[in-house]
């Protein structure tokens with residue numbers, strides 16, 4: 333017990349003893365000790381009851397009170413209660429201030445933040461940016477179903493995938509179609525999800541400018557290059573033997589530059605498109621063309637085999653798929669020393685899809701390079717790529733073409749043993765092969 337409380341307690345005990353002694357003295361003085369003592373005791377009990385009632389009233393009134401002055405136990409109890417109440421109020425105020433500060437911080441964020449109930453997918457809270465970016469209105473939309481409020485966006489299905497939802501990277505805002513948003517779903521507790529939407533319009537605009545710039549530069553370079561290339565082709569090294577090595581090198585370099593410009597233009601075109609014109613891609617002529625091109629490039633330095641066990645055709649863009657496949661085939665030949673074996677295989681997968689794979693017995697790619705191999709201009713060995721006439725854009729083109737076909741590129745490689753590139757298509761890309769069509773063609 334603290335000292336103050338103990339002394340108040342002792343004092344009250346002393347007062348009680350004093351009252352009883354006084355009652356005893358008066359009682360004896362008037363010759364009736366017991367009635368006087370009884371009255372005095374009842375008075376003391378009554379007084380304490382009255383004090384107890386006051387304490388109970390204060391406790392139930394839930395109002396702020398000032399402790400009464402004095403040094404009895406009841407005053408001490410008052411003081412203790414007052415202290416407890418003040419401490420609790422202080423704690424509550426600090427908590428409310430902290431909560432307000434958090435809310436203010438969340439409200440001031442430039443990204444839209446929406447707290448969503450996980451099971452019902454209803455909106456619990458959102459900040460000001462959610463009004464600007466997503467068109468949510470306060471307080472009207474509190475408690476509304478999120479997918480109803482973000483109607484034009486494909487969020488219902490997205491929300492259903494929950495924890496595994498991939499961010500929606502570039503979506504038009506339901507509030508302002510000129511804004512582009514990137515949406516992310518963050519499950520932060522068992523019951524609540526956080527939807528974060530960021531305005532990426534500027535970023536997309538910059539990206540668009542970069543694409544346009546590359547496309548324009550490539551386009552502008554094309555004509556002068558064609559002219560230079562044309563004139564160089566007209567010069568016959570045999571006529572000027574002294575210049576022969578120089579001319580050959582100039583022709584080689586201008587050829588390389590032309591290829592680079594063509595590849596850049598192709599990439600820009602692929603990037604600008606969200607879908608390609610689609611048709612049935614006849615795989616028999618495709619494989620024949622690939623083999624012919626491979627043989628032309630190989631100049632009999634490699635064994636080239638074609639295997640077609642799938643017996644189906646594909647649905648997609650013949651031109652783009654041809655350019656993707658032929659990039660893989662030309663890589664296999666360029667990065668395989670003479671005497672190697674290149675196998676082009678078109679086969680079915682267990683899930684109903686198909687794959688076109690190109691296997692070689694060439695130099696292989698060190699595992700550390702594999703994750704970045706499809707980036708633009710990424711080359712394992714710049715000198716080897718240059719020597720072989722590569723631009724470093726081939727696999728980038730392959731990746732883009734496959735993305736536009738919702739297909740995947742699988743790469744396996746071992747240094748010194750060879751590489752295996754496979755384009756894997758889903759079953760929705762498979763079409764039955766029209767055998768009559770081929771027999772008529774061949775007839």
Ligand SMILES: Nc1ncnc2c1ncn2[C@@H]1O[C@H](COP(=O)(O)OP(=O)(O)O)[C@@H](O)[C@H]1O
Pocket residue numbers: 659663664665667668692694695696697705706710711712713717718721722723724725726727728751
């Ligand atoms: N079949 C392969 N065998 C070994 N290395 C390969 C093969 N295919 C691609 N590469 C490596 O990947 C790099 C990128 O390929 P690509 O994008 O086609 O560019 P490049 O124009 O250099 O051929 C190449 O420079 C090469 O180092």
Ligand SMILES: [Mg+2]
Pocket residue numbers: 659662663722723724725726727
């Ligand atoms: Mg290449």
